[in-house]
Amino acid sequence: MDFPLPDLAGGQLAPFWQAAQSGQLSLPRCNDCGRLDWYPKGECRRCGGARIAWTALSGKATLFSWALVRRALDPRLAAIAPYISAIVTLEEDADxxxxxxxxxxxxxxxxxxxxxxxxxxxxxxxSLQTGVTAPLFSPAEPGR
Ligand SMILES: [Zn+2]
Incomplete structure (x- = not known):
């Protein structure tokens, strides 16, 4: 398959992908200041703390910004275009x-x-099944 796939078993994102395979959104959180620290860096960008732990999140968020991609820059993503690439703010951390x-x-x-x-x-x-489960987002249903 010519589709870019993550490394589920190795690398610093393995905990993220392993959680996603079992239906959980998990991101690094700083135990010193309580803020989320994504993308993983190993020390907190906000307070410099090193006590970072993968933390299960609610999966609730708000849309911060987006781009409607009509033509994929990477030809391997052509099969899923058009798609909406988005940045969301997770409810656990407003920043x-x-x-x-x-x-x-x-x-x-x-x-x-x-x-x-x-x-x-x-x-x-x-349109293309990869066998890899990813945390994607949809508009929240009213009342949830
Ligand atoms: Zn911190």
Whole structure:
């Protein structure tokens, strides 16, 4: 398969991908200041603390910004275009910025602050199945 896939078993993102395979969004959190520290760096960007631990999150977030990608820059992603590349703010940290992909979201809904919720779907969803589950986001259902 000619689709860019993450290394599930090795590297510093292995805990992230392993959690995703079992339906959990897990990111590094600083035990000194309580802030999320994504992308993993090994020490907290905010306070310099080294007590970082992978932490399960609610998966609730709001849309910070986005781009509608009509033509994939990487030709290996052509099969999933058009898609919405997004940055979301996770509810556990108002300053967090997590890069993801929005699915099942019409352009008309897009606005800063849109409530979104994590969904665990195949990374290649919907037109190409990769066997790798990824935390993607969709507009949150009202009342959830
Ligand atoms: Zn910290």
């Amino acid at each position: 967090s910025r997590f890069v993801t992909r929005l699915v099942d979201c019409s352009e008309a809904l897009l606005r800063p602050g849109l409530p979104v919720a994590v969904r665990f779907l195949d990374l290649g969803y919907p």
